[in-house]
Amino acid sequence: MTTQQVNQIDSKDENVFAEELGTLVFQSALMQYLAEEDEEQSNQFESYIDAHVAEDNFLESLCSSYPRFEELLKQEITILRSELKEVAA
Secondary structure (H helix, E strand, O other), X not given: OOHHHHHHHHHHHHXXXXXXXXXXXXXXXXXXXHHHOOHHXXXXXXXXXXXXXXXXXXXXXXXXXXXXXXXXXXXXXXXXXXXXXXXXX
16 A cells, blocks of 8 residues: 555545534534524424535524524534543643
């Protein structure tokens, strides 16, 4: 196996890992948001996601439409960064 092939594998693994982390952060913020909201608001939020998830600017429009979700998402990102710094130290 060449160095280039190893680097391609490492790069793919890093992308998969980053994508999985992003999914976990999103899901954590999602669960917190849904736990805070009443049933009607939760249903509207889920409907919004279903209707817009395929759009290129999905996350940006979701956060714009639901500022509280954006706050929770930013908190989750901050927590993850902090935990990653601890692991790296």
